[in-house]
């Protein structure tokens with residue numbers, strides 16, 4: 001079909017509806033848009049992005065039939081599967097309509113989708129449309145999933161406890177302990193199937209990773225040997241994309257006003273991202289650790305992130321009084337702005353991939369408290385490969401207080417801050433003309449444009 005002069009080629013994006021997945025997809029879309037592509041976002045009704053934040057995109061809602069379901073169900077394997085089943089038909093109809101309107105509305109170049117939305121592959125194959133997978137995690141995480149699948153295939157799970165500290169032979173930066181799922185107990189078949197599906201790129205023509213060569217070089221090299229399609233490490237996308245709101249939750253901007261009144265590098269920022277949940281005991285120990293550390297803090301406690309509590313009603317008595325002068329608690333913060341604020345000197349994080357990149361982009365050293373999945377892998381890299389973080393070894397108040405003092409005050413913390421600032425500079429270079437991520441993005445643009453030439 002011929003191209004109409006002046007019509008931009010169109011890229012259709014299908015994000016998985018979690019904050020950590022939607023953000024990089026929208027960032028990718030906005031960079032592609034600035035490089036001459038029209039962007040359509042097909043999204044579930046659950047956690048749908050706000051079209052007003054992206055007037056340049058076309059939004060197509062997919063009926064996921066999940067309204068009324070608990071978020072915990074939606075995030076379960078059953079929920080993800082239901083989302084895939086329920087969205088497929090409407091997505092197929094949208095794509096057929098879009099193809100019928102070609103070339104007047106621009107040719108569809110390809111569909112970029114999150115690997116968890118695998119229904120896209122079936123629709124695209126049926127319509128003979130090329131697809132590209134966007135993975136919102138690190139290359140090391142993808143390799144670690146492949147490793148679990150291999151261990152299972154070799155009948156090595158459950159692994160004896162004493163092997164946990166051993167380095168993984170084919171991935172020596174990680175120990176068995178750092179795999180994203182514990183391998184010392186049987187792993188249910190359904191989970192192995194899920195890992196296999198998530199690690200599989202199906203018939204995609206390429207893989208986009210929100211990572212940079214300087215962070216993930218070894219894993220990228222190994223992945224490129226494994227997958228026969230091009231891999232484009234184009235991160236950190238948040239540094240490349242124009243600034244716009246991607247938050248699904250309203251940000252409390254009073255946190256910035258509060259930070260404006262604090263001394264440079266004095267504040268510990270705390271957030272466990274959009275999904276992780278802690279128990280009441282952990283919240284209480286955190287509170288006492290913070291109180292005893294004497295350190296100013298900005299603490300994001302997401303509603304329902306403490307099991308059995310709506311918000312912060314189970315904070316210990318006396319905590320508020322002790323920390324009133326130096327603490328600020330909010331439900332959700334403008335995290336990227338917070339990390340860029342001169343008052344912030346450290347980040348206590350669950351080590352989600354977006355948070356990891358956002359912190360490194362601002363040269364902020366971290367305390368890692370991983371909960372599950374890629375957070376465990378990221379923690380190992382942050383603490384032992386990039387050396388910009390320390391891992392919280394104890395969830396007791398004393399251990400927490402010591403970790404905070406080490407990060408914010410000690411020689412150890414100062415060294416990590418130096419390394420983090422160096423990493424910030426290197427990441428900045430990687431996205432500038434001639435840098436590895438910049439080059440990779442150029443190649444990606446050429447690759448996607450080739451579908452409609």
Ligand code: UDP
Pocket residue numbers: 018019020021023247271272273274275276300331332333334335336351352353354355356358
């Ligand atoms: N975030 C935010 N405000 C908060 C806490 C988190 O905007 O108060 C954003 C953060 O900037 C990041 C995302 O939520 O982009 C969390 O993604 P990540 O991959 O770190 O963790 P996940 O939520 O997927 O576990």
